[in-house]
Amino acid sequence: MTIVCGTHYNTNQEVRCMDERSETLANLVSELRRGTVVLSVLSRLSGAVYGYSLVQDLSDRGIEVEANTLYPLLRRLEKQGLLSSEWETDSGKPRKYYMRTPEGTRMYEDLIKEWDNMVEKMNTLLEGGI
């Protein structure tokens, strides 16, 4: 890989190199994000919210989560007792609303502590720069 990138004789090769590189970067970034999704979701569910408005809400705040990832996640969190849900049919369109349970709130608070701790440690780790 490095050798191919080092040879600049062929433009096609160079382009392919860049593609591979940006693909790897995209994968690494998405791996980095994956762990933060639960915390993002829990942070927005102090009140009842339905799935798609949560997708939009997070997107407005710069956190992009695909609907096909978020919806199954909401169910998983509900199964774990961190969220509760209810169907709302009054407004015409049936929508399923989710909100944090008391246990979900406790877990959320614990996760915030873990997050702060992690951020602090990572910052110390990365302080040295490149």
Place this chain on the structure above:
Amino acid sequence: MDNKQDVNDQIERYMYQVSRFLTGKNKEDIEKEIRSLIDDMLEEKCQGREPGMEDIKSVFASLGKPGDLAAKYNDSKRYLIGPALFPFYRQALAVILAISLFGVLISNLVSAFQGTFAWEDLGNIISTAVSVFAFVTIGFALIEWRGVKIDELPDITAELPPVPKKKERIPISEPIVGLIFSFIFICLFVITPEIFGFWNAGTKEFIPFLNMDTVRSIMGLFVLSFTFPIIKDVFQLLEGRYSVKLMIVTILCNAASLAMAYYLIRNFQIFNSDFPNRLSVVLGQPDIAILKENVNTVFGSIFLAIMTFAMGIDTFVCMIKTLVYGRNR
């Protein structure tokens, strides 16, 4: 209007496919939620105008294929053999496949040597490979399904045995060679039992030592008796060192082999009563033909004596090595 119908039809088709892949008691609820999600996504995309085919296409594109979407909801495992078990599976498959194919190859070579080889026999190689693959895969899938954990123990340190000293180890080649020989032997015995005999160079045929009719009628019992050394070798392979456990398995397997041999020899006419006659003709020694009447008793006794001696030595050596190297294990 047509456009709306098309879009609805597409949604129905998509949901039908999703429902095919969904499992579990929440199936209907999940479907209902996905429908409401599709509605919301379309609504956001169209901002008040009528949704068209392009809109629904882009919604489906971001939701992904029906099967993939459903899979995200299904908690159950989506694999036969998980990542924890996979390295063991690959190893086992490689070893067992290599041994079996080698065995089939040898048996084909033997039949070529005897002149009974037919090109169709090469099909054995493929069928053996396919069956070995199937059996090993099914075996591992069962282990995965039953949740047998090979490496994940609650307290790993308590289960980690000390590294055996060089002399305490059983080299991996020892049981592997044993397994290869067992396998070749079984292949030959099942496919061409007549080659266990005396090679008559004049007529270019074997004078079988065993009674072919008996052998063929109780082949299952023979094969069963050959599995005990295999069990011993497999256990040796897994254990990798001398230990009390291995000693017990060795004693039991040797005893079972011997018991099986006694049973077969005492209860069946397994030796070829024609053997002494034919041998006497070939060798020009008429005296040998006298054995004809009690061939089973004579051959049986000789065979059992040799076998008892061999098993005795094997057991004795194993016990001594266990006492010296594996007493505490």
